[in-house]
Amino acid sequence: MTKKIHKRDATASKKSIVQHAITLFSTRGYAGTSMDELSKACGLNKAMIFYYFKNKKGLYEAVMEEILQEIYKAITQKISSSKSAEVQLETFIKTYGSFACSHPYLPALLLKELSDSGAVLPEQLFTSMRKLFALFSDILKRGEDEGVFQKSMPMVLYFMVIGSLNLIVTTKPLRQKAANLDDIALETCSECEIEDISHYVTSNILAILKGA
Amino acid sequence: MTKKIHKRDATASKKSIVQHAITLFSTRGYAGTSMDELSKACGLNKAMIFYYFKNKKGLYEAVMEEILQEIYKAITQKISSSKSAEVQLETFIKTYGSFACSHPYLPALLLKELSDSGAVLPEQLFTSMRKLFALFSDILKRGEDEGVFQKSMPMVLYFMVIGSLNLIVTTKPLRQKAANLDDIALETCSECEIEDISHYVTSNILAILKGA
Amino acid sequence: MTKKIHKRDATASKKSIVQHAITLFSTRGYAGTSMDELSKACGLNKAMIFYYFKNKKGLYEAVMEEILQEIYKAITQKISSSKSAEVQLETFIKTYGSFACSHPYLPALLLKELSDSGAVLPEQLFTSMRKLFALFSDILKRGEDEGVFQKSMPMVLYFMVIGSLNLIVTTKPLRQKAANLDDIALETCSECEIEDISHYVTSNILAILKGA
Amino acid sequence: MTKKIHKRDATASKKSIVQHAITLFSTRGYAGTSMDELSKACGLNKAMIFYYFKNKKGLYEAVMEEILQEIYKAITQKISSSKSAEVQLETFIKTYGSFACSHPYLPALLLKELSDSGAVLPEQLFTSMRKLFALFSDILKRGEDEGVFQKSMPMVLYFMVIGSLNLIVTTKPLRQKAANLDDIALETCSECEIEDISHYVTSNILAILKGA
DNA sequence: CATGAATGAGAGTTCATTCAT
DNA sequence: AATGAATGAACTCTCATTCAT
Secondary structure (H helix, E strand, C coil), X not given: CCCCCCCCCHHHHHHHHHHHHHHHHHHHHHHXXXXXXXXXXXXXXXXXHHHHHCCHHXXXXXXXXXXXXXXXXXXXXXXXXXXXXHHHHHHHHHHHHHHHHHCCHHHHHHHHHHCCCCCCCHHHHHHHHHHHHHHHHHHHHHHHHHCXXXXXXXXXXXXXXXXXXXXXXXXXXXXHHHHHHCCCCCCCCCCCCHHHHHHHHHHHHHHHXXXX | CCCCCCCXXXXXXXXXXXXXXXXXXXXXXXXXXXXXXXXXXXXXXXXXXHHHHCCHHHHHHHHHHHHHHHHHHHHHHHHHCCCCHHHHHHHHHHHHHHHHHHCCHHHHHHHHHHCCCCXXXXXXXXXXXXXXXXXXXXXXXXHHHCCCCCCCCHHHXXXXXXXXXXXXXXXXXXXXXXXXXXXXCCCCCCCCCHHHHHHHHHHHHHHHHHCC | CCCCCCCCCHHHHHHHHHHHHHHHHHHHHHHHCCHHHHHHHCCCCHHHHHHHHCCHHHHHHHHHHHHHHHHHHHHHHHHHCCCCHHHHHHHHHHHHHHHHHHCCHHHHXXXXXXXXXXXXXXXXXXXXXXXXXHHHHHHHHHHHHHCCCCCCCHHHHHHHHHHHHHHHHHCHHHHHHHHHHCCCCCCCXXXXXXXXXXXXXXXXXXXXXXXX | CCCCCCXXXXXXHHHHHHHHHHHHHHHHHHHHCCHHHHHHHCCCCHHHHXXXXXXXXXXXXXXXXXXXXXXXXXXXXXXXXXXXXXXXHHHHHHHHHHHHHHCCHHHHXXXXXXXXXXXXXXXXXXXXXXXXXXXXXXXXXXXXXXCCCCCCCHHHHHXXXXXXXXXXXXXXXXXXXXXXXXXXXXXXXXXXXXHHHHHHHHHHHHHHHHCC
16 A cells, blocks of 8 residues: 655655766766656656656756766866966866866757757857856956967867867776776876866966967 | 669769768767668668668768878878978878868767767777877887987877867857857957968977976 | 547556457458557547557557467367266367367467467467367376277377367358359368367377277 | 678478478467568578568468478378288377477477368368378278278377377477476376387277277 | 656667568 | 568667656
8 A cells, every 4th residue: 555655855855866867867868868867867657757757858958967066066166266367277277176076967968969069958058168168268358368378279278178179078988998908008197186187288378378 | 764863973972971870970970870871861772871881880980990091191291301300290280270171070970979089980090090199109209219209198198189179160150140140258369360360289298398 | 639548447448459450460461450440349449558558569569478378278178077987088088079160260270370480479479379289188198098999190180170170160251152163072171170170180099099 | 801602502492491480380389470570580681581472371381381291201101111900000190190209390290270161271181181081091091991890980080190199299298397396196208219109009099990 | 846647650680581683 | 593781660678857646
């Protein structure tokens, strides 16, 4: 008689769905993720996903919203306390790197979305990504105004930063497997710490901005 | 009475399938591409896809093999004639950039595959990508040996190059739409030519490698 | 507007699927039965078959499980009340015969499965068949112990019994058609009652077991 | 330039197709056998099967025709020289047994066909089977006329003979696997020679026909 | 809020068969 | 006589989604 009634806690259930959805979407992609699998993963009835998120796309939107807000919050919090443009830039890159490393679904989802100009979520991706880039762009502008940075192409620099950091994170398993297989030593950074990489990227960007 | 009799030319049919598959895979992703749609796109019976490529994965492998060989050939041909490490590096970056721009499926497919460490094609992606990176890495080493380049982290630099170039290409539509919508001017390079960007990336990487 | 809403009764739906599957599998064989046809036959959506039985093989297993249990139950119920080995043997044969006649899918399915050593369901067929044969074999042994039966080859006798009864049932339509067509009288038992045949088989087996 | 042109020997090709078809039909059944697989098995182009046999059913007919003629010939040859009804019956049973054992596709195909009254080949199966049964029936009649056999039900006796022999052959692998797995000894004749079984069946039938 | 039964469309794949060479 | 390319229908199975309870 007593059926396994679930939590009856709307917010908790929603959160559980989103969390498991993040994992699945980031590993299998949007089309490759099935609602059936997701419902099993989070132990909730399949219909509940539609009850809370209307449809698959709605859930995906919630997922992307979530992770883009997370990374944005993580960066703005750290940056607020920084003074100089130089330090702010360093903070931006290092925070992004360590966040991407500890939340590897971010690079996976971001690269997937960006790889087709956000075929699934054009507008939302656009506004969210825009905010993050605006932050980066502002730092560069401040540096220019302060006379510590050269004139630059912010968009390209931004992509150099997040492109390299994202790829370093997503290809980690690939590179480690390669390291075990490879005869000759091709330096693939298979054992590098994210801190060292973030640091290296930072100094590279600064070298570019400071010029000869 | 007149059935849609097809060309009866194996190589032509295979090529047609691969070409249309490239388009679909790069825009919709692996899971999002349907063999039905593909067969309609290339005007061939669905069964022919399986006749030639055994299954969906087999076709995808053929597609990736194709484009990775293309870009590798494009780069090695141009590089062979270059002399100094510096010029070779410039050639690498500019060739990659212009190829990616004229064959925009390359960045799309590459980013998708790299975004989950090649979930679909682990080994093949690995070997093919490895060859391209080895080329890049060799140039850096030669530069070091010749004393014109500083010591560096080749993997990170490589990802800075292809990360930025790929993202510039794939986000082009997104950025152009943004430019029309945006009130304030955020420099998103929506009108930049790929030559200028490749040139900028090149000089940035050289700045990094040449140091202060 | 009025969609074909179904009963929403799990056990009823499952039963309906199994019942119609029995008919189809027994007439068309495993490979010859299509899930599409089955779904139409039982008025349920095709997906429901997979919802309840996972896949075609799973359904087939359920079907075989069902009918083998049925015949086993039918026989054991009747036999339990019998006293002597002789009567038990008679009960076994006659029950099997009348059951096979009133449930003609049993011989059809059994012969098909046995005709290739259970290519589809090796283990299950094995255990289920084994139980039935063990019953038969036990009766013979008891008869031997009691001194009323001669030593015999139980497996061969068993196959003589179920072989003949099954074939009589499955070839019934064939033999009746033959009777109409045939000029000369070939005694094909086209009008025989199953009771007479079971009786004849019983007395034959007893003749064998009692010896000269 | 020189393509692998095949034998160009019509009868040889046809024979090869039939031989391989026998194997496949007997193991996988009619519906379970694919023309693709068959063409690969016999190394001939798929279209040739249709060139020679019109369609799948036509090939199946040829296959059944072939094996039913084989067994009929094998038996009639041996029987012609026999004198008494008793010896003829013995010859019938033993020849059938040894042929079935050395050509195990016969029992497999026969049981499959008989299990649904020849759904695929009603008429042909009917005439061919009829001939074999007529042979058996004639022997019994002669025995009756000679006063050595009791009155009997030929159809049932016939099915007891071929039912048991066919099942013994087709279930051999099943019974051998069972023997290895089984803890307690259930006499499944897993190691019996066909000669012993044929002999046992013969003496059983004779016991029936000679009566008390 | 939660469940499991139900659905229709479409997925990838295989089929028997035909046609041009 | 023989081949490989082509076809359309059918196959098993999965999908996102809805409905009754």
